[in-house]
Amino acid sequence: MALTELQASVDKNPVTQGEYIALTVTADDDLESQALDTSALLKNFIVGRTSVGRSTQIINFDTRKETRWQILISPKQLGQVTIPAFEINGVKSNPIALQVVDSASQPQQMQNLFLRTSVSSDEAYVGQLITYKVKLYLAVDLQRGVLSAPNLDGAQVKQVGDDKDSTDIVNGRRYRVIERTYSIVADNPGKLMISGVNFSGDVLVNGAGGGMFSFQESRPVQAQGDSTVVTIKPVPQSYVGDWLVADVVALQEDWKDGQTYEAGQPITRNISLYASNADETSLPDLNIPLPPGMRSYPDKAVKKTIARDGQTVAKLTQTVAIVPSKAGDFTLPEVKVAWWNPHLNKEEYATLPARQIKVKPASNTPTPDLTMPTPTTTTSAGYWPAATAILAVLWLMTLGLWLSARRKAPIKVVDRIMATATTPTAPANLQSAIDKDDAAEVLNALLHEVSSIKGQNISLGQLTQLSAPLAAIASKIQAAHYSRTPKETAPLYQELQGALAQFRSDELQKKQQKSPLSSLNP
Secondary structure (H helix, E strand, O other), X not given: OOOOOEEXXXXXXXXXXXXXXXXXXXXXXXXXXXXXXXXXXXHOEEEEEEEEEEEEEEEOOEEEEEEEEEEEEEEOOOEEEEEOOOEEOOEEOOOEEEEEEOHHHOOHHHOOEEEEEEEOOOEEEOOOEEEEEEEEEEOOEEEEEEEOOOEOOOEEEEEEEEEEEEEEEEOOEEEEEEEEEEEEEEOOOEEEEEEOOEEEEEEEXXXXXXXXXXXXXXXXXXXXXXXXXXXXXXXXXXXXXXXXXXXXXXXXXXXXXXXXXXOOOOEEEEEEEEEEOOOHHHOOOOOOOOOOOEEEEEOOOEEEEEEEOOEEEEEEEEEEEEEEOOOEEEEEOOEEEEEEEOOOOEEEEEEEOOEEEEEEOOOOOOOOOOOOOOOOOOOOOOOHHHHHHXXXXXXXXXXXXXXXXXXXXXXHHHHHHHHHHHOOOOOOOHHHHHHHOOHHHHHHHHHHHHHHHHOOOOOOOOHXXXXXXXXXXXXXXXHHHHOOOOOOOHHHHHHHHHHHHHHHHHHHHHHHHHOHHHHHOO
């Protein structure tokens, strides 16, 4: 037996660009797998998987052997493409003229797989979310596949939610439909080119020959969606505030009116910002103003994007603890967020109304005793006349000594009086207050230490101007003291002592620099 015949055939002609077809080459002899050279196909085709099969038939003692190569190929260009002739041991196959057409020219009911894409709008503003949907239609069983994201520059692309799987009938043929949604946010104005997505994978099709005994085989497929151009408009010059463009924007807060709060106790506010058809990265930080006499301790804002009923909703949640420092009636100002309505082309505002609150004195603050002491009555003058005489004598002696000292050193007496007037009258021990873990005593002792260093009475409000680190640590200690949940204060006290030591060293250095002797110090 020797090779006498070599035949080549395709399972489909014409073929759409990008579609894979099966090229079959059959030899009437038992040959090695590498006997067929397919390198000539690489010029005009994408060459996929190649499979080799052999068979032997014996009829009336007549033996017939066969070797079959099946090569999956996809044409690279439109028009007429020629599959070259193959040669094995001097025997050649016939060349095949293959007609390649555009996928758009083929009726969809004849296609086993195709893509459809859509965009929510052909115009959008910078920062506005554009919804890009991709639908993959399959009339054959999908074995595996990969759908690429749209390729574009100057924009952020994210997949929204999970893929949706459904069925649809197109031109009388039933298709399996896999839908995927992307959000696109452009960064700059101009023309935004959204290149078509690509799908590549493997499907199961009936094998060559047909009949009741034919088997399904895996066939690679690929498809590409259409490209789209979207016009991106700049931020309007009339807009004021942090740029936010969405369909609808709203502020929401869980708040109960008519409640009374206590000075020094934190008031928790949970405010949520919702923006329909927007991305979480576009949401601005909330500006929550406060009246005088209150401090705020905000947590880090939490942002996320939610896909609901085919809409994309961005949400920002801001939790802030407000601590009133005194009792009284307060007004929490209105919270306002500016946003741009693309449908009306105007600036609008999402608002929370102002809140009226009442703050009562702290329950742990001692109430001063304002009652006058009742005078003690006695029936006899007793020792009062003698005591009065003794006090008069002592007062005269003290006055004499003071006048004598004033004559001798009047300047020192004035200095001493001034020093006494500028020294705090209620000294406190910082370490003792720290050991008690009493925030009020710790802050009182801190002010005493700073006043001693500066030589004048220093209030908590003046501490910020003197030392920002000490003022910041004092605020942290206040927040920890007034928090409803227990907080570790030992690290704060240690940090306070270190900052106080640095402040004392800095002040000493300033005094030395002002002294005339400092220039003589080597």
